[in-house]
Amino acid sequence: MNWGIIGLGKIARQFADDLRLLPGARLQAVASTSLERADAFAGEFGAAHAYGRYEDILACPDLDVVYVATPHPLHCENTLMCLEAGIPVLCEKPFAMNHAEALRMVAAARRNRVFLMEALWTRFIPGNIRALELLAEGVIGELHTLRVDLGFRMPFDPNTRVYNKSLGAGALLDLGIYPALLAHTLFGKPDPDNICAVAAFTQTDVDESCVFNFQYPGGKLALCHATIAANTSLCAHLYGSEGTIMLHPRWHHTQKLTVSRYDGRAETFEDLEIPYTGRGYHYEATHVMHCLENGLLESDVVPLDFTLDLASTLDTIRGKIGLEY
DSSP states (O other): OEEEEEOOSHHHHHHHHHHTTOTTOEEEEEEOSOHHHHHHHHHHHTOSEEESSGGGGGGOTTOOEEEEOSOGGGHHHHHHHHHHTTOOEEEESSSOSSHHHHHHHHHHHHHHTOOEEEEOGGGGOHHHHHHHHHHHTTTTOSEEEEEEEEEOOOOOOTTSTTTOGGGTOSHIIIIIHHHHHHHHHHHOSSOOSEEEEEEEEOTTSSEEEEEEEEEEGGGEEEEEEEESSSOOOOOEEEEESSEEEEEOSSGGGOSOEEEEETTSOEEEEOTTTSOOOTTSHHHHHHHHHHHHHTTOSSOSSSOHHHHHHHHHHHHHHHHHHTOOO
16 A cells, blocks of 8 residues: 655654555655655655655555644645545644644545544554453453653753644643543543643743643543653553553553552553554554555544544643643
């Protein structure tokens, strides 16, 4: 299956590297705002075609799917460009800058009957899937609380993607989306009864640290923290009526789980039981190819309605903390 990549930054490089692990995948084309950069990227990863404008990739022959890896504010227009040309899209997270943009993207996919999925790669990591299986098996009884954090100290530079507001910077959209994703995955529908959120801001007016809590029906809680100001524990704790599941660092692509029951029994699942290769992006790529090979227009793991719900939740959090783009 022939892949194209739009936007050739760090995440695109990691994704392209992982495509090499898939015998059924080939990097067919890459597009950048710089032809020189595109040529260098294509040479390094063996792409047959390189383009110095994003829109030029639409003319690439034999292109099966495009991975959109441009800066956050460009996701909507780049995705719409491909969808209107009938090209399936895997769009990097956050899917869009807001729920309104996400609605436009989903509407275009459905109107044109073209596959579209948000690249929520952690949803396909074997260790994370195993945690969901253990929950479904009832090993810790009924889940009632999630406590999760995700933080990396990123030196301040107003021109970088994580601090530059014009690039959709801040802790929430870059990192906080992962705890929000985990909460929505674990507790599902309906949406939270209540969302509380506070944040600390940088001098570039984006959130440096963000804390948000969700309250779900039945008193279930999700306690979430994201920051670009500190290296945090990178753990996720799932508390149930009969025990806990800990997703060890880095929890969003964990290779180790520990189940601790309140009766004193404990069990750890490590590398050999949770196979993991590459950087983890090829798992989502494999899923996308499976969907396309079977004629699906959206994923059954990350359906478009789930993406719309997540975008709406992020909008609500931004409204609570006073973050506007």
